[in-house]
Amino acid sequence: MMHILIAPDSFKESLSAQEVALALKEGFQAKLPGATFDLAPIGDGGEGTLEALAHNLDLTDAEVVLPHAFSENGRARYASKGQQAVFEMAEVCGLEKVPLNKRNPLTLSTQGIGEMMTILYDKGIRDLIIGVGGSSTNDGGIGMAKALGYRFFDQSGHELEAIGENLGKVATFSSQDVKSLSGLKVTVVTDVTNPLCGPKGATVTFGRQKGLAEADFDRVDRAMSHFYSQVNPSALHLSGAGAGGGMAAGLVTFASGQIVSGIDFVLDTIQFDDRVKKADLVIVGEGRLDAQSLSGKAPVGVARRTPEQVPVIAICGSLSEDLPSFPTAGISAAFPIISKVQPLEETLADAAVNLRRTAENIANLLCLKE
Incomplete structure (x- = not known):
C-alpha cells in the first residue's frame, strides 16, 4: 500500500496550500484507491505561512483593521x-491585493x-512571527519603520514620505518618537536567501513582478544601498535580507528581528x-x-529534507524556462x-x-509500475 505525503505551497492568486493538497489527494485517490495520504500544506514565508503555522501551533484566527x-x-x-502571534506581510501589503494598474x-x-x-x-x-514573502513593495521596510516612530529626512532637513521612491534621498533619521517594543521577540520568516542589493538582490530579482521597469533597476538598487549604508551597513551582507522588498532587512534593523529560513x-x-519517514x-x-x-522556497526545501530513497514529484501551475533539467535539487x-x-x-479559476487531472495522470503511471 502506497503512502503519499502531499506538501504543497499555495498557488498565488488561486488556491491556498490546503486547497491544493485536497485537490491533489482527490486526483491520486481516484486512481490509487488503496493509497493512504498525509496532507501537510506548507508555507515558506509567503502566502500560506499563516495558515500552516496557525494549524500546527493551534493558534486562533483573528483580524484587525489597519490604516495602511x-x-x-x-x-x-x-x-x-497566549503571547505568540503570526502574520504575513502578504496579508497586509501583498502583491495579489494590489490591482495590476496600481x-x-x-x-x-x-x-x-x-x-x-x-x-x-x-x-x-x-x-x-512575521512571514515576509509575496510583497508588492520595494522600500527596505522604511514604511514599517515610520509606523514604529522613526522619521527620515533629506539633506535640507525636510521629512520624507516613507516610501521606496525616497530611499536614495535619506540623509539622516530620528528615533526620538519610536514606540518601545520592549520584550518583543520578532522572528522574520523568509522564503528566499537573496541579499538586499546587487544582481541577486531585492530590486533586480523581484522588481519586475511587482511592476518595476527594468530600466529603473540600477537606480533603485543604488538607492536601497544608499539607505542601508546610512541606517545599518551590516544588513547589506545579510543572507535573506532582500526578502519582501527588503522588509527582512528592515525588521532586523528597526525591530531587532532575527531572520530564519521560512521553509x-x-x-x-x-x-x-x-512524517516523511x-x-x-x-x-x-x-x-x-x-x-x-531553487534558492530555498517550499518545493526544494521539502525535497532537501526528504530521504534520498523517497521520490519527490513537483506538480505546479507552470514551469519556467530558466529551470535546469530534472532530476535536480x-x-x-x-x-x-x-x-x-x-x-x-x-x-x-481552473486550478x-x-x-486533480494531473494527479490522476501521474497516478496512472504509478499503476503501470505496480
Missing part, C-alpha cells in the same frame, strides 16, 4: 495564542506592517522529518516553479498543470480541476 492595509476595508488576518513598488507603503506590530504588542504579544522553520513546526512518495508544488524556487520530475491556452483569469 491594502486589503478590502483595510482588514488583515493574524493568528495567536502596482508600483516605489510608491506603495509598508506602514501597515508596523501598525500590525504595535497593535499586537498592545494586545500582549511578545513572540511575533525549514515551518517544516520543523509541523514535524515533517518524522512513513512516505513512499512526496508531492510538492507551487504556482510557478522557477530558478528562484532533490526533485525527480516536475509537471505543469495547465492544459490549454486561455486567459489568466480562467487558468487561475483545482487541473490539479
